[in-house]
Each structure stands twice: as C-alpha cells, then as structure tokens.
Amino acid sequence: MAEAGAGNWCLIESDPGVFSELIRGFGVTGVQVEEIYSLDEDSFAPLKPVLGLIFLFKIDANSDTKSEGTLVQDNRLDEMFFAKQVIQNACATQAIINLLMNAKQESLDLGDNLKTFKDFTKSFDPQTAGLAMSNQEQLREVHNSFARQQVFELEDNSGAKDEDLFHFVGYLPVNGRLYELDGLNEGPLDHGAIGEGADWLSKAREVLQKRIEKYSSSEIRFNLMAIIKDRRLKYEQEIEELKTKTSAQSSEENLIEMARLESLLEAENMKWKQYKVDNIRRRHNYIPLIVNVLQVLAEQGKLTEFYETAAKRTKELKKSETQSK
Incomplete structure (x- = not known):
C-alpha cells in the first residue's frame, strides 16, 4: 500500500x-x-x-x-x-x-x-x-x-x-x-x-x-x-418560502410544489449519504480481505481452478477485442 x-x-x-x-x-x-x-x-x-x-x-x-x-x-x-x-x-x-x-x-x-x-x-x-x-x-x-x-x-x-x-x-x-x-x-x-x-x-x-x-x-x-x-440549502429555503405562501393562501399548486421540493431535498440528502459510503470504500484497505480469500481458496484446493478460469476468460476477451478492431 x-x-x-x-x-x-x-x-x-x-x-x-x-x-x-x-x-x-x-x-x-x-x-x-x-x-x-x-x-x-x-x-x-x-x-x-x-x-x-x-x-x-x-x-x-x-x-x-x-x-x-x-x-x-x-x-x-x-x-x-x-x-x-x-x-x-x-x-x-x-x-x-x-x-x-x-x-x-x-x-x-x-x-x-x-x-x-x-x-x-x-x-x-x-x-x-x-x-x-x-x-x-x-x-x-x-x-x-x-x-x-x-x-x-x-x-x-x-x-x-x-x-x-x-x-x-x-x-x-x-x-x-x-x-x-x-x-x-x-x-x-x-x-x-x-x-x-x-x-x-x-x-x-x-x-x-x-x-x-x-x-x-x-x-x-x-x-x-x-x-x-448547496442544493439542500436551496431547497430548504424554497420550502420555507412556500410554507409562508401556503399558510397565507393554500392552493393545490403550492401543495404539489411543496411535495416536489421535499422529494428533491430527500434525494440530495440520500446523495450525500452515498458520497460518504463511496468515500469510505475508496479509503478502505481491502488487502487483508483479498489475502484471506486467497488463503481460503488455496486451502479448499480451488485457487488453481479459479486462476485458470480467469486466465481463460481474459484470453477470450482479448481475442474478441482484437477481432472487433
């Protein structure tokens, strides 16, 4: 690493x-x-x-x-x-x-x-x-x-x-x-x-x-x-403004717009949560996992089989790419 x-x-x-x-x-x-x-x-x-x-x-x-x-x-x-x-x-x-x-x-x-x-x-x-x-x-x-x-x-x-x-x-x-x-x-x-x-x-x-x-x-x-x-700030501000209008004069259009903005805000919050997950994965050290998987495959006598299968598929892909050029 x-x-x-x-x-x-x-x-x-x-x-x-x-x-x-x-x-x-x-x-x-x-x-x-x-x-x-x-x-x-x-x-x-x-x-x-x-x-x-x-x-x-x-x-x-x-x-x-x-x-x-x-x-x-x-x-x-x-x-x-x-x-x-x-x-x-x-x-x-x-x-x-x-x-x-x-x-x-x-x-x-x-x-x-x-x-x-x-x-x-x-x-x-x-x-x-x-x-x-x-x-x-x-x-x-x-x-x-x-x-x-x-x-x-x-x-x-x-x-x-x-x-x-x-x-x-x-x-x-x-x-x-x-x-x-x-x-x-x-x-x-x-x-x-x-x-x-x-x-x-x-x-x-x-x-x-x-x-x-x-x-x-x-x-x-x-x-x-x-x-x-930040779109979360943008949507939150628009929701607050719409709440003022809705409380003053309720209308079906305002309620539909409110639902749309709340949906967009939720989507942004979910996106930021996914950013955190993705970045944790980027930082994570997968080497111990890889080593353990290889050890288990070796103990079960499957490591050579997996290697040969992967090598065969790689060869087929390269041949396919060459033919398509």
Missing part, C-alpha cells in the same frame, strides 16, 4: 462526491460540486448559481493546447487570491482553493481556517502564497485522506515516462471578467470582459470549447465540474 508521507500530496480522483466532501473537510459550507457532461447551455441551467468551474485535461506538450488567456500582471493581483502550485499532485486542491477564495456567493462560508489563511496571505505574491498553502497541514491532511489504497507500489527504473499527465484548473468571474486560475502559471489568466448583463457561463463555455477543439479528435478524456450552491 502506498501512503502519502509527511509533506507529500497524493493523487485524488476526479469525482463530485470526492470534491464535495473534500471541500467540507476544509471547513467550507454552503457549496457542493456537480459534474457536467456537456457544454450545452441546458446542462448548466439547472446548476445555477454556479460559483466556478473545475476543468480537467491532459497536459499535451506535443501540440498547441495551452490556454489563450492573458497573464494578469497589474494591480488586479492585489484584489484576487492566487497561489502558484509549488508541489506535485496538489492541482485538484489548488484549483478548488483558488476558486473558493475568489468566489462571490452569499451561501459560501469559507470557515475559520480558510478565512485566516486568506487574511494571512493577503499581501503575498503567487509564489509565496503557493509555498504557504503547501505548508497548510490541515489542507494536506484532508487532501491525502482521499488517497486510493494501492496493493503494490512499483518502481520504474526504465526512465520512460509514457503515462499521461492530467491537470486541474479553475474558471470564474471576477468584476465582470472571466479568469482562468491555473496553478502552473505565474498568475491568473484573463479571458476578457463578460459583457454587461451577460451570463459568464456562456463565455466560459466558448473558452472551454475552443480549448478542447485544439486536441486531436481521438482525445476525449476531459472532465468538467461546477462548484454550486
């Missing part, structure tokens, strides 16, 4: 349940994370208000897939929080923290730890803010608590680095302009004015679509998530 040591940050899974509980672990309340499967406007509408977007993509050194945003180097840096990434494997938390520190939403509560950290780093340049973040014990512990259990850690001495590298960045509006927060850059990237009365998500979709199109048509490994208002 590979374990994140002191000062190290582990890789974590790109998953809304992981990110939602990660944010809770930081002490932040009032928001959650939802996955977006399409850049169509209809995919964004049910999520509003959206505080920020988290985009995962492959770092491709062989093609011009870099962002076209303009590096911010003026006094706007004094009004924005930006921490440069100075440690490996922390880009998920880096993107989330950079977004949360700049997001504007009445439901968002950063919590004592991040509020103190934001005040402490107020006058820091991006490099120093990144160093300060890398030394934030609570952030590192919460981040590493989502490390996936590994049975073996193999050392590659061949010198070959064929494994694809993926990276998280954030997008959000600040003072009427769209910014990209990428910890690998020296500062925020400005993607231009949003336009008076325009929806910032429309501009963000255009920027993301243009960036995705820079990759070859065979590259489909992208992931997009949104930091949104």
Whole structure:
C-alpha cells in the first residue's frame, strides 16, 4: 500500500462526491460540486448559481493546447487570491482553493481556517502564497485522506515516462471578467470582459470549447465540474418560502410544489449519504480481505481452478477485442 508521507500530496480522483466532501473537510459550507457532461447551455441551467468551474485535461506538450488567456500582471493581483502550485499532485486542491477564495456567493462560508489563511496571505505574491498553502497541514491532511489504497507500489527504473499527465484548473468571474486560475502559471489568466448583463457561463463555455477543439479528435478524456450552491440549502429555503405562501393562501399548486421540493431535498440528502459510503470504500484497505480469500481458496484446493478460469476468460476477451478492431 502506498501512503502519502509527511509533506507529500497524493493523487485524488476526479469525482463530485470526492470534491464535495473534500471541500467540507476544509471547513467550507454552503457549496457542493456537480459534474457536467456537456457544454450545452441546458446542462448548466439547472446548476445555477454556479460559483466556478473545475476543468480537467491532459497536459499535451506535443501540440498547441495551452490556454489563450492573458497573464494578469497589474494591480488586479492585489484584489484576487492566487497561489502558484509549488508541489506535485496538489492541482485538484489548488484549483478548488483558488476558486473558493475568489468566489462571490452569499451561501459560501469559507470557515475559520480558510478565512485566516486568506487574511494571512493577503499581501503575498503567487509564489509565496503557493509555498504557504503547501505548508497548510490541515489542507494536506484532508487532501491525502482521499488517497486510493494501492496493493503494490512499483518502481520504474526504465526512465520512460509514457503515462499521461492530467491537470486541474479553475474558471470564474471576477468584476465582470472571466479568469482562468491555473496553478502552473505565474498568475491568473484573463479571458476578457463578460459583457454587461451577460451570463459568464456562456463565455466560459466558448473558452472551454475552443480549448478542447485544439486536441486531436481521438482525445476525449476531459472532465468538467461546477462548484454550486448547496442544493439542500436551496431547497430548504424554497420550502420555507412556500410554507409562508401556503399558510397565507393554500392552493393545490403550492401543495404539489411543496411535495416536489421535499422529494428533491430527500434525494440530495440520500446523495450525500452515498458520497460518504463511496468515500469510505475508496479509503478502505481491502488487502487483508483479498489475502484471506486467497488463503481460503488455496486451502479448499480451488485457487488453481479459479486462476485458470480467469486466465481463460481474459484470453477470450482479448481475442474478441482484437477481432472487433
């Protein structure tokens, strides 16, 4: 089992349940994370208000897939929080923290730890803010608590680095302009004015679509998530408002809407419970169970039989895949 040591940050899974509980672990309340499967406007509408977007993509050194945003180097840096990434494997938390520190939403509560950290780093340049973040014990512990259990850690001495590298960045509006927060850059990237009365998500979709199109048509490994208002708070507030209306003037429409909202609230509560179960399973060490199962199969003389059956099925699957190509 590979374990994140002191000062190290582990890789974590790109998953809304992981990110939602990660944010809770930081002490932040009032928001959650939802996955977006399409850049169509209809995919964004049910999520509003959206505080920020988290985009995962492959770092491709062989093609011009870099962002076209303009590096911010003026006094706007004094009004924005930006921490440069100075440690490996922390880009998920880096993107989330950079977004949360700049997001504007009445439901968002950063919590004592991040509020103190934001005040402490107020006058820091991006490099120093990144160093300060890398030394934030609570952030590192919460981040590493989502490390996936590994049975073996193999050392590659061949010198070959064929494994694809993926990276998280954030997008959000600040003072009427769209910014990209990428910890690998020296500062925020400005993607231009949003336009008076325009929806910032429309501009963000255009920027993301243009960036995705820079990759070859065979590259489909992208992931997009949104930091949104906690839907439980949203539904609870709407239920309370409806209760006031219903008590003043009862109607069948209000009662139907009340039932709908209560159903949605229950679904959200169940989803959060499932997040906890899923994340417990991610953290759980299954190695003792696997070893015990193998021992029992060996004692019953079935281990060789199971192995041969599995090897045969694997061979058949590979043959089937080859024929279908």
